[in-house]
Amino acid sequence: MAVPVSAARLCRLTGRSITSLSVGHRRAVSLPARRCYTTTSTRNHLQFRLDERTAHSSLDLFKKDTGVIYRMLGLDPSRVQDNPERFRDWAVVYGDEKISSGRHYWEVTVKKSQEFRLGVAEAMMSRDDCVGTNTSSWVFGYAQRKWFAMTSNKIVPVTLVGKPDRVGILLDYEAGLLGLVDIKKPAVIHTIRAQFKAPLCPAFGLWDGDLLTHSGLEEPEGLK
Incomplete structure (x- = not known):
C-alpha cells in the first residue's frame, strides 16, 4: 500500500527544505514548438539527450547532454534564460524525446549520486511540480540508502539490496508499465502500473552528484 512521502527528506528545494508536498491544482505548462519530437526510433530503440531548456538552474549538463550534475548553489535563476x-523550483530535467506509443528501454549510471529520481513524466506537466508528486509523473527514486517507487506524492518501498552502479528503465506505453531493471540478471525489480494518456518524456530529478544516461539500447532478453 502506498505511504505518504516525507517531503523534507525526499524532495527538496535547492538549498532549502519544504514541509509539505500536498498536490493542489496545477496549471499545465504551455510549450512552444521545440526539439522534443515524437519518437520514431528504429525497433523502439529510443535515442534521447537531456534537454537544457527544461533543466533547473541547479543542474548542468555534460558529455554531449547525456549526463547531468547537481550544483548545490547552482546558477542565479535570473541569469538563466526564462522560458x-x-x-x-525543482532540480528536474527532461529527455528531449516525446513517447506516445511502443515499448522502450534505457539505462542510467547512478553510482555518483545518493539522491535522485528516474522515470517518465507527461511532456506538458506543470514546471512548478516535482516529478513523483502528481498524477502526471511516475518515477523510481533513491534517498536515505533506500529505493522507492513514487507517483501522486506517495511512495512504495522497493526491495533492492545495496545500490548498483547502473540501472535500467523499461517503459511499455500501451501496457501502462514502467519497470526498474536490474541489468546484471537482467530482471524487472519493481513495476509501476498506470494508464498513460498523454505524450511522455524521460524525466530525472537530482539532488546530489551526477547521473549519466544511456539510450539507443536494445531491451535485454527475458524482460516481461
Whole structure:
C-alpha cells in the first residue's frame, strides 16, 4: 500500500527544505514548438539527450547532454534564460524525446549520486511540480540508502539490496508499465502500473552528484 512521502527528506528545494508536498491544482505548462519530437526510433530503440531548456538552474549538463550534475548553489535563476519549459523550483530535467506509443528501454549510471529520481513524466506537466508528486509523473527514486517507487506524492518501498552502479528503465506505453531493471540478471525489480494518456518524456530529478544516461539500447532478453 502506498505511504505518504516525507517531503523534507525526499524532495527538496535547492538549498532549502519544504514541509509539505500536498498536490493542489496545477496549471499545465504551455510549450512552444521545440526539439522534443515524437519518437520514431528504429525497433523502439529510443535515442534521447537531456534537454537544457527544461533543466533547473541547479543542474548542468555534460558529455554531449547525456549526463547531468547537481550544483548545490547552482546558477542565479535570473541569469538563466526564462522560458516556460524550464523547471522553476525543482532540480528536474527532461529527455528531449516525446513517447506516445511502443515499448522502450534505457539505462542510467547512478553510482555518483545518493539522491535522485528516474522515470517518465507527461511532456506538458506543470514546471512548478516535482516529478513523483502528481498524477502526471511516475518515477523510481533513491534517498536515505533506500529505493522507492513514487507517483501522486506517495511512495512504495522497493526491495533492492545495496545500490548498483547502473540501472535500467523499461517503459511499455500501451501496457501502462514502467519497470526498474536490474541489468546484471537482467530482471524487472519493481513495476509501476498506470494508464498513460498523454505524450511522455524521460524525466530525472537530482539532488546530489551526477547521473549519466544511456539510450539507443536494445531491451535485454527475458524482460516481461
